Amino acid sequence: MQARQVFSAYLRGPAEEHPWRYCPSCSKPLERCEDPESAMRCVDPSCRSIHFRNPVPIVAIMVVSGNRVLLCKRRAGTLNEGEWCLPCGYIEFDEDFLTAGRREVKEETGLDVAITSILSVASNFLRSDLHTLAVALLATPTGGLMQAGSDVDDVAWFTVGDPLPKLAFSADSHMIERYFATRLPGAPVDPLYSGSAS
Ligand SMILES: [Zn+2]
Numbered sequence: 001m002q003a004r005q006v007f008s009a010y011l012r013g014p015a016e017e018h019p020w021r022y023c024p025s026c027s028k029p030l031e032r033c034e035d036p037e038s039a040m041r042c043v044d045p046s047c048r049s050i051h052f053r054n055p056v057p058i059v060a061i062m063v064v065s066g067n068r069v070l071l072c073k074r075r076a077g078t079l080n081e082g083e084w085c086l087p088c089g090y091i092e093f094d095e096d097f098l099t100a101g102r103r104e105v106k107e108e109t110g111l112d113v114a115i116t117s118i119l120s121v122a123s124n125f126l127r128s129d130l131h132t133l134a135v136a137l138l139a140t141p142t143g144g145l146m147q148a149g150s151d152v153d154d155v156a157w158f159t160v161g162d163p164l165p166k167l168a169f170s171a172d173s174h175m176i177e178r179y180f181a182t183r184l185p186g187a188p189v190d191p192l193y194s195g196s197a198s
Contacts, residue, residue: 001181007171008125016128018053025049055123055131059101060088062175063113063139067161069176070141072108073154079126080168082153086175088134098193101137109155110147113139115194117185120178122171136175138185142195 028044063070071084089104119136160180
């Protein structure tokens with residue numbers, strides 16, 4: 001099976017305008033930088049800080065038990081609402097990505113997990129104003145009681161091979177299909193943060 005790490009939900013054109021108009025450091029207006037053109041520079045002579053626009057790092061966690069994978073139904077008002085996805089979310093500023101992965105699974109599904117490997121990394125061009133860089137983690141359940149968290153509408157195990165519900169992200173589809181076809185786990189993870197050392 002061909003490896004894929006770049007997923008685009010739309011036909012990409014020229015980059016959107018940087019969404020910021022005022023400097024988050026000093027509140028003065030920002031102007032477009034000539035070089036690099038994706039950045040904005042503060043007009044205040046004493047500040048002159050440059051604000052880049054970058055993809056957002058997220059974690060997506062494939063929790064597997066035998067031939068089953070854990071999926072969440074996306075809440076109304078979120079991108080691709082009503083469709084299903086791997087538990088996922090943003091990494092907090094003071095948090096490592098492995099701890100973020102365990103926290104997101106706990107918040108969205110109620111389950112405790114140990115991260116067992118780094119499955120892949122994917123660039124997701126979701127909307128012209130939303131690009132993520134997703135670290136996909138493989139995990140195994142270790143405890144907890146399954147129940148949908150406040151930020152998802154439902155959570156359930158699905159047997160791979162049976163029809164899956166409509167998935168919200170092509171990166172999730174690809175990673176589920178690839179993992180169950182190859183059982184390739186990817187790279188090992190640091191046991192200090194993966195939740196496996198107990
Ligand atoms: Zn400024």
